[in-house]
Amino acid sequence: MDKSAGSGSGETLLFLTDEQLRKGIEAMFFAYRGFTADPDRILDQRGYGRAHHRALHFIHRAPGTTVNNLLSILGVTKQSLNRVLRSLIDDGLVESRIGREDKRERHLFLTPVGAEMERALSDAQRARMRAAYRAAGPAAVAGFRQVLEAMMDTEQRAQFQSLRDGGS
């Protein structure tokens, strides 16, 4: 099919033309648009943006996480995150509790309203992911995940892996 050689072990040298790589780059570009399209519509209706989605996602993932923790996962500045977090707290979607052990820390939780919003967003995103996975089949999914993981920066990969299994 493709002009590639190798047994698939990941050790072999592949002949990768600029053309093949360009297709991968463009596929990534268009797919990411699809990936964010459904949540974006919901966010837009409710007056929020993608930044709010990311915050809700990771607070849902790791309830009680601190601001600093979230900062390093999201890779933005605290000022940037703070703007988003403040609107979520003011609107009653996120609760910020002062740490019991270390009172400097704020632990973040979704309120029932925030949890419902998060569910709406992730339901939409999962539905698309599920459809794509089903259309492509399990072997393709494994490959998809391998390539994505190899594309991350070392730091990001470490974060992804620590989230990956520790999660729920």
Next chain:
Amino acid sequence: MDKSAGSGSGETLLFLTDEQLRKGIEAMFFAYRGFTADPDRILDQRGYGRAHHRALHFIHRAPGTTVNNLLSILGVTKQSLNRVLRSLIDDGLVESRIGREDKRERHLFLTPVGAEMERALSDAQRARMRAAYRAAGPAAVAGFRQVLEAMMDTEQRAQFQSLRDGGS
């Protein structure tokens, strides 16, 4: 390995837990950051943004394309694209020629300087993609591409496919 069933034809029903899907979603999030990281650094040095990269990429891909064409590929408003295009034209990276048949149209081309910039950006992005492809192996790459394509919107997929082969 994963709790999935099916023969891999893409027709079978898979058991996809929310957990598995969430991992895919997070992988997509972190991988996209890696995907854009290298070009972003170069762009930043030279005082441009990601929007400039996208414009350069697709003008390089299809020299002589019209603004309208580019608009539908990029999925932004013409006003948004225009700002980016203007700076590229003013800085001598892109040339805009008035259409000979239809004088309303502007046909876009990279200047030598623009072509060099585009090369620097795509070299960086291809290098990462190549490394990821090599690390994951050819079977994984095929799966990667399948899932990405299945994740696109119908429109986006049509555009991707028409670009995919017609290209160079």
Next chain:
DNA sequence: ATTTTATGTCAGCCTTGTTGACTTTCCAAG
């Protein structure tokens, strides 16, 4: 007691998206 850490806030900047209003050009219907 001093320094470091975690967090929050104000001010201001940039990129890149948006809408609305406008010009120029083309084409087609009267």
Next chain:
DNA sequence: CTTGGAAAGTCAACAAGGCTGACATAAAAT
């Protein structure tokens, strides 16, 4: 031929969400 609409592009203004820098506060660590 003219006129009216559609299409391509431009200008102006606004918003979201990145960024930096400076500074405040409280708590923890030294």
